[in-house]
Amino acid sequence: MIAIPDRSPDAETLRKVPFYRHLYVQVLVAIALGVTLGAVWPETGAALKPLGDGFIKLVKMVIAPVIFLTVVTGIAGMRELTAVGRVAGKAFAYFLFFSTLALIVGLVVANVVQPGAGMNVDPATLDSKAIADYAHKAEETSLIAFLLDIIPTTIPSALTDGSILQTLFVAILFGISLSLVGKPAEPVFDFLERVTLVVFRLVGILMKAAPIGAFGAMAFTIGKYGIASLANLGALVATFYLTSLIFVLGILGAVAWLHGFSILKLIAYLKAELLLVLGTSSSEAALPSLIGKLERAGCDKGVVGLVVPTGYSFNLDGTNIYMTLAALFIAQATGIDLSWGEQAALLGVAMLSSKGAAGVTGAGFITLAATLSIVPSVPVAGMALILGVDRFMSECRSLTNFTGNAVAAIVVARWEGKLDRARLDEVLNNRRVSDAETIDEDDALVTVPAA
Ligand SMILES: O=C(O)C[C@H](O)C(=O)O
Numbered sequence: 001m002i003a004i005p006d007r008s009p010d011a012e013t014l015r016k017v018p019f020y021r022h023l024y025v026q027v028l029v030a031i032a033l034g035v036t037l038g039a040v041w042p043e044t045g046a047a048l049k050p051l052g053d054g055f056i057k058l059v060k061m062v063i064a065p066v067i068f069l070t071v072v073t074g075i076a077g078m079r080e081l082t083a084v085g086r087v088a089g090k091a092f093a094y095f096l097f098f099s100t101l102a103l104i105v106g107l108v109v110a111n112v113v114q115p116g117a118g119m120n121v122d123p124a125t126l127d128s129k130a131i132a133d134y135a136h137k138a139e140e141t142s143l144i145a146f147l148l149d150i151i152p153t154t155i156p157s158a159l160t161d162g163s164i165l166q167t168l169f170v171a172i173l174f175g176i177s178l179s180l181v182g183k184p185a186e187p188v189f190d191f192l193e194r195v196t197l198v199v200f201r202l203v204g205i206l207m208k209a210a211p212i213g214a215f216g217a218m219a220f221t222i223g224k225y226g227i228a229s230l231a232n233l234g235a236l237v238a239t240f241y242l243t244s245l246i247f248v249l250g251i252l253g254a255v256a257w258l259h260g261f262s263i264l265k266l267i268a269y270l271k272a273e274l275l276l277v278l279g280t281s282s283s284e285a286a287l288p289s290l291i292g293k294l295e296r297a298g299c300d301k302g303v304v305g306l307v308v309p310t311g312y313s314f315n316l317d318g319t320n321i322y323m324t325l326a327a328l329f330i331a332q333a334t335g336i337d338l339s340w341g342e343q344a345a346l347l348g349v350a351m352l353s354s355k356g357a358a359g360v361t362g363a364g365f366i367t368l369a370a371t372l373s374i375v376p377s378v379p380v381a382g383m384a385l386i387l388g389v390d391r392f393m394s395e396c397r398s399l400t401n402f403t404g405n406a407v408a409a410i411v412v413a414r415w416e417g418k419l420d421r422a423r424l425d426e427v428l429n430n431r432r433v434s435d436a437e438t439i440d441e442d443d444a445l446v447t448v449p450a451a
Pocket of ligand 1: 364394397
């Protein structure tokens with residue numbers, strides 16, 4: 001196994017770095033500029049969409065290699081192969097529990113707060129054409145099609161088509177094969193570890209463009225949808241943000257505390273990524289960076305490689321809270337009184353359909369369309385009501401999804417005995433700081449996993 005140099009700066013070095021060279025400061029300033037520009041010159045703001053899209057494309061370009069290399073080298077580095085099945089089993093148990101809990105939280109909050117009550121909207125007056133496209137896309141995502149889609153046409157196509165689950169599938173098989181071949185395959189393993197160095201260095205370079213992406217995406221959001229659009233559906237948006245905040249700080253916070261780390265410190269450690277997710281409204285925008293940072297925080301490479309990419313399909317806490325909350329909001333706004341049985345049916349369908357969601361902007365909306373097309377009690381046309389604020393809802397979905405997956409990876413690593421506690425403490429308590437992507441060209445390596 002090659003030794004990967006640990007080049008993270010210590011706290012002393014970092015203190016000498018001017019504040020404006022930290023990535024999170026740059027992204028924060030970019031978001032503020034984007035909001036201002038979108039509010040003052042909406043047309044110019046809306047026209048800046050390509051900046052955000054371009055950055056997302058840059059990140060998507062490296063997602064498949066990052067997942068492939070992390071999973072292959074992670075699995076091949078695990079001493080026993082049964083560990084792969086064990087990690088997967090633990091991850092799925094975690095995903096099932098917390099994503100179901102998120103759906104229940106959305107359902108309970110909607111019943112208590114009743115954000116859509118008293119709106120008296122007649123579903124027949126809604127523009128059902130506006131969501132026909134979403135409903136159509138949703139129809140294409142049946143369970144069987146979703147499962148079959150995990151198998152790629154060819155091994156290389158898994159890496160070139162940009163599908164996270166296909167890449168993961170091929171990487172797991174390749175990692176297991178590499179491990180079974182053993183000694184004769186060691187040069188392949190060493191080679192892949194060296195390629196990992198290069199790819200993470202590339203990620204570091206790409207992240208320098210994050211402020212531009214966040215600026216363009218934010219200017220577009222505010223320019224196109226306007227802050228005013230929030231006012232009409234303020235109760236729904238505010239309920240969703242508050243519920244997600246309570247979920248993250250309360251539920252995930254308790255999980256973190258039980259496992260010996262602080263959710264607030266984790267959030268502080270991942271602040272640059274979270275701001276980027278907020279700006280681009282896509283949790284995938286920070287996926288490669290999350291993988292690198294979790295490894296640097298002492299989580300085993302194999303565990304991170306297995307948990308994070310699968311979590312991006314199966315553990316979307318924000319999307320799940322949104323699904324039940326938004327479905328009940330539509331029912332309340334259109335005057336439909338759902339019985340407990342109908343709510344239970346909604347929950348059951350959402351449990352399945354939410355598993356096909358993704359970390360790209362708008363994915364949660366399509367997943368909701370899929371759910372409502374199956375559940376007869378809530379009209380799909382009612383989604384036209386919330387289409388205008390979806391971008392703002394998407395931001396909250398992605399932030400919650402991202403945090404949920406970061407917590408899941410640390411917890412599963414701990415369950416598996418593959419968490420370096422001392423390192424996690426060091427990193428979260430700022431004694432070793434790896435949030436220094438912008439210090440200089442060389443320090444782009446900070447996202448490289450520790451040896
Ligand atoms: O990015 C995500 O995790 C979710 C996405 O933004 C969405 O709109 O559902």
